[in-house]
Amino acid sequence: MQPVHSMELPRRVIVGNNLLRLVGEACRSLGFSEKGLVISGPRTRSTAAEAVLDSLSDAGFDVEELIVPEPTVHWVEAAERKIKESKPQVVLGVGGGKIIDVTKLSSAKSQVQFISIPTAASHDGIASPQASLKGLEKPLSVGAQAPMAIIADISVIAGSPYRLTASGCGDIMAKYTAVKDWWLSHQLQNEYYGDYAANLALMSARLVSKNADLIHENSQQGVRIVVEALISCGVAMSIAGSSRPCSGSEHLFSHALNMIAPDRALHGERCGVGTIMMAYLHKLKWKMVRDVLRKVGAPTTAEELHVSPQDVVEALAMAHKIRPQRYTILGEKGLSKDAAHRLAKNTGVI
Numbered sequence: 001m002q003p004v005h006s007m008e009l010p011r012r013v014i015v016g017n018n019l020l021r022l023v024g025e026a027c028r029s030l031g032f033s034e035k036g037l038v039i040s041g042p043r044t045r046s047t048a049a050e051a052v053l054d055s056l057s058d059a060g061f062d063v064e065e066l067i068v069p070e071p072t073v074h075w076v077e078a079a080e081r082k083i084k085e086s087k088p089q090v091v092l093g094v095g096g097g098k099i100i101d102v103t104k105l106s107s108a109k110s111q112v113q114f115i116s117i118p119t120a121a122s123h124d125g126i127a128s129p130q131a132s133l134k135g136l137e138k139p140l141s142v143g144a145q146a147p148m149a150i151i152a153d154i155s156v157i158a159g160s161p162y163r164l165t166a167s168g169c170g171d172i173m174a175k176y177t178a179v180k181d182w183w184l185s186h187q188l189q190n191e192y193y194g195d196y197a198a199n200l201a202l203m204s205a206r207l208v209s210k211n212a213d214l215i216h217e218n219s220q221q222g223v224r225i226v227v228e229a230l231i232s233c234g235v236a237m238s239i240a241g242s243s244r245p246c247s248g249s250e251h252l253f254s255h256a257l258n259m260i261a262p263d264r265a266l267h268g269e270r271c272g273v274g275t276i277m278m279a280y281l282h283k284l285k286w287k288m289v290r291d292v293l294r295k296v297g298a299p300t301t302a303e304e305l306h307v308s309p310q311d312v313v314e315a316l317a318m319a320h321k322i323r324p325q326r327y328t329i330l331g332e333k334g335l336s337k338d339a340a341h342r343l344a345k346n347t348g349v350i
């Protein structure tokens with residue numbers, strides 16, 4: 001008998017320009033009419049959240065807000081308290097991936113729906129049901145809930161620093177190796193594997209590969225490709241019911257590196273470099289991965305990640321221990337230090 005598989009998907013995805021003033025209307029059309037809570041960060045408050053607050057008020061909403069200065073577990077708890085107190089029908093997260101993660105976790109814990117309004121295209125958390133934050137027991141993502149809607153204003157996202165968009169490309173290129181790892185685990189460990197989710201994630205990676213030059217121009221057209229690819233990745237995770245199609249050995253490397261040398265680079269930047277090396281192990285086209293990352297202006301070396309060669313070797317040797325239940329090309333024993341050194345050398349990362 002086929003096992004039961006259930007999916008939680010966003011109900012509406014709106015991508016376009018100057019959308020923030022339409023948020024109130026969009027909320028009404030989703031069936032909300034009374035009370036909303038807007039969560040933003042100190043910077044996104046003025047660049048985007050203000051417009052969202054105005055739009056909600058104009059649409060007749062009673063609206064409250066919370067500004068989150070630091071995306072930590074402490075602030076997730078503060079957001080939960082705020083939700084309990086103001087009892088919104090819907091919570092809107094306006095900001096980069098971290099603000100969205102705080103909104104996602106706090107709303108999920110409070111069993112209130114949330115809407116994702118990203119102001120940057122730095123990783124696929126803007127559309128995924130998973131969240132990852134500092135202060136959680138593990139440096140990995142945890143299940144929260146999928147956004148009920150995503151409103152991605154390209155004009156706002158295109159105004160964010162280009163480095164964030166390039167980092168988003170690194171997170172998208174990771175799908176080449178994540179899907180391979182997932183397939184391997186299916187073959188070796190009989191883990192559930194979904195072709196549809198796998199192909200959706202791969203399609204995003206292919207789109208970014210094909211349009212690397214356009215993306216580097218930082219035109220609205222290029223930014224839109226990255227945003228739509230990130231949303232597809234989030235939906236792929238919703239369909240799979242886990243982060244499997246989007247996170248494999250390259251993410252394990254990224255998490256390990258961030259434990260060894262914290263906050264030297266962005267999530268997607270580390271994942272991109274991890275993808276080059278894991279693609280080598282999978283006998284995928286690792287040079288193509290490297291060239292795409294170079295074209296979009298994302299890091300491809302230890303130096304560009306601001307870490308030492310030793311950090312990279314250690315992260316490679318430790319990556320398999322980060323999430324032992326997630327089977328990948330690294331196997332149960334991982335890489336020896338010698339093999340890790342050789343891998344990083346052969347791919348030009350060190």
Ligand SMILES: [Zn+2]
Nearest residue numbers: 123124171271
């Ligand atoms: Zn990621």
